[in-house]
Amino acid sequence: MMSNPGEADTGVSVRRWQDIPGWFTWRDAQEEAVAHFPGGGTFVEVGNYLGRSLCSLAEVVADSGKSFTLVGVDTCRGSGPEGPRGIDAHGAAVADGGGTFAGLLHRNLIACGFADQVLIVVGGSVPTADLFADASVAWVHIDAGHDYDSVAADITAWRPKVMPGGWLSGDDYIASAWPGVVAAVHDLLPRAQPWSTIQWRWVNE
Ligand SMILES: C[S@@+](CC[C@H](N)C(=O)[O-])C[C@H]1O[C@@H](n2cnc3c(N)ncnc32)[C@H](O)[C@@H]1O
Secondary structure (H helix, E strand, O other), X not given: OOOOHHHHHHOOOOOXXXXXXXXXXXXXXXXXXXXXXXXXXXXXXXXXXXOHHHHHHHHHHHHHOOOOEEEEEXXXXXXXXXXXXXXXXXXXXXXXXXXXXXXXXXXXXXXHOOOOOEEEEEOOHHHHHOOOOOOOEEEEEEOOOOOHHHHHHHHHHHHHHEEEEEEEEEOOOOOOOOHHHXXXXXXXXXXXXXXXXXXXXXXXX
């Protein structure tokens, strides 16, 4: 699953998204989104860490021949301790970068050849959502803070940004491991359904 974040810090070992540490499992969801939506739309991924899922998305788009505006959003300061065991999964990368892994994320995008295809916003999910017009985004995928309040805030901020027919989705839809994710999705998006591997998805019908 995840290798040491420091392994990606050389600027030499990363050439493909598969080389980037992370927790990405929804490649089939990316392929479905790229096949489903006409080119010209906007996809936003909230929570990028070092760019594993974001570079995969850029590759799926590039392979499709379609053109999408791809936006990654991350504070680049990690989520802090979370989950039942209070693990600070991003802490080493944050510390390695002197309090931010923004440089490493950007270098990984460059190394994978997608720096010109992906816009990175270094900032919080909720204030970044305000930069987008309502009903303007085809697909927003949320993989940021996994506690109830964070997921609820992300859903509340991004749901109005999803265009009619668009998708709002997120990672780690597992009650045993991430009860806050499941509870927030149930409370705010009762029509959401399990999707892909361990994702949830709400369609703006
Ligand atoms: C689980 S990781 C993302 C993993 C990534 N999608 C991958 O495939 O490897 C969660 C990320 O969310 C970011 N994050 C946490 N809270 C955030 C917030 N409020 N706004 C933006 N990013 C946030 C963290 O910095 C961290 O990089």
